[in-house]
Amino acid sequence: MLFWATLIGGLMTTAGTSVALGAALGLTGLVILHFFSNGATSLAVDAIWNVFNSFTLSAVPMFILLGEILLRSGISQKAYSAFSPIFRKVPGGLLHTNIAVCTLFGAVSGSSLSTAAAIGSVAYPEMTRRGYDKDTVVGSLAGGGTLGLLIPPSLSFLIFGALTETSIGRLFAAGIIPGLLVGFMFMAYLFVRCVRNPALAPTDNERTPFWEILAGFKQIWPLLALIIAVIGSIVGGWATPTEAAGVGVVLAVIISSIWGDLTLAKLLEAIKQSVLLFSAIGFLVLGATILAQSVSILGVPQQILIAVADSGLGTYSVLLIVVLIYLILGCFFDGLSLMIMTLPVVFPLLTGLGFDPIWVGVIITIVIEIGQVTPPVGLNLSVLTALTNNEVSLGRVAVATVPYWLIHLFAILMLTVFPALALFLPDLLF
Numbered sequence: 001m002l003f004w005a006t007l008i009g010g011l012m013t014t015a016g017t018s019v020a021l022g023a024a025l026g027l028t029g030l031v032i033l034h035f036f037s038n039g040a041t042s043l044a045v046d047a048i049w050n051v052f053n054s055f056t057l058s059a060v061p062m063f064i065l066l067g068e069i070l071l072r073s074g075i076s077q078k079a080y081s082a083f084s085p086i087f088r089k090v091p092g093g094l095l096h097t098n099i100a101v102c103t104l105f106g107a108v109s110g111s112s113l114s115t116a117a118a119i120g121s122v123a124y125p126e127m128t129r130r131g132y133d134k135d136t137v138v139g140s141l142a143g144g145g146t147l148g149l150l151i152p153p154s155l156s157f158l159i160f161g162a163l164t165e166t167s168i169g170r171l172f173a174a175g176i177i178p179g180l181l182v183g184f185m186f187m188a189y190l191f192v193r194c195v196r197n198p199a200l201a202p203t204d205n206e207r208t209p210f211w212e213i214l215a216g217f218k219q220i221w222p223l224l225a226l227i228i229a230v231i232g233s234i235v236g237g238w239a240t241p242t243e244a245a246g247v248g249v250v251l252a253v254i255i256s257s258i259w260g261d262l263t264l265a266k267l268l269e270a271i272k273q274s275v276l277l278f279s280a281i282g283f284l285v286l287g288a289t290i291l292a293q294s295v296s297i298l299g300v301p302q303q304i305l306i307a308v309a310d311s312g313l314g315t316y317s318v319l320l321i322v323v324l325i326y327l328i329l330g331c332f333f334d335g336l337s338l339m340i341m342t343l344p345v346v347f348p349l350l351t352g353l354g355f356d357p358i359w360v361g362v363i364i365t366i367v368i369e370i371g372q373v374t375p376p377v378g379l380n381l382s383v384l385t386a387l388t389n390n391e392v393s394l395g396r397v398a399v400a401t402v403p404y405w406l407i408h409l410f411a412i413l414m415l416t417v418f419p420a421l422a423l424f425l426p427d428l429l430f
Contacts, residue, residue: 116145330371
């Protein structure tokens, strides 16, 4: 009881003083180690060294840089132009383009926030000019942006794999089918909604010849080649995530310089933002590692497993409780912070109950995606409110993303009933 009081009280006290979350986690872990494990703080130092010396974690800053370069290159504009004619005659029109291009861009950026920002900056002005319903537009962009965390390469999978020592290649392969499935369900929802209410998306009667569609895709073949080079080399086992990310950065610079509008100033800005973002993530990882070491030494995950077994709760009842806790915490923490903070307890709990570690990684990624569109902290909501110059308020964006929130929950249900949706490709390829 004293341990739990110290753990919860320490986190609430440090977080309540506006201390950075990484510091709150780390300080709480150090206090626990000092008073409850005979001063075994040196073990925390060893754990930090092992995590940051991990070859897997070194891929994270490279993938962040890859996404930042593409974000500033203007390639998202070309991708949007290439996909737009395909959905011109489909009810929903450019709303489907938003989802398709978010899926494509998510396959190179690895970040939900970057995906929403890159596609939103291109799509919102164009669609509002054409008379699309603003709330529906920002809803599709906020929902589509979350695909950046599920479609590989995903920062969520990279950090999950580094902290849990799970295969990054298997995680990437596991995210492909669920990511495409969620994207398809987004499109199906938009199709049904626009059929029922055509005023949401004006009909475009312009006919586009097939050869023009093919010509449009010639503009983005370098981006497709980049995706195949990065993801294919990892999933195919030809390169480690770090090696593939390094090659991807070089290719991104070349592609963005030739086909995009990348300049030296933009490249330096991309490097600066990448350093800042990875520093923030690294600080979180540091604090979470200390806390993980403290709860591991004291056998907290094992105690929780014993408590769950004694409670008589079924395996799926525990999973439901975990998902509900993530949904609540998602109102207060951004997705990656929430995942890093909770993994020390949640991962051993769920794997101890018999769930596959790769499957757990996909489920956790989906629930933190929901956090990206959950107010008041949902970062995708804030980004899109800013992109609209406050024409669409944060509250309106939040309401518009509720259907996508529910679709994510349905995806979790489908993966629970049919775990092969996530495990088929990893088992086939590895």
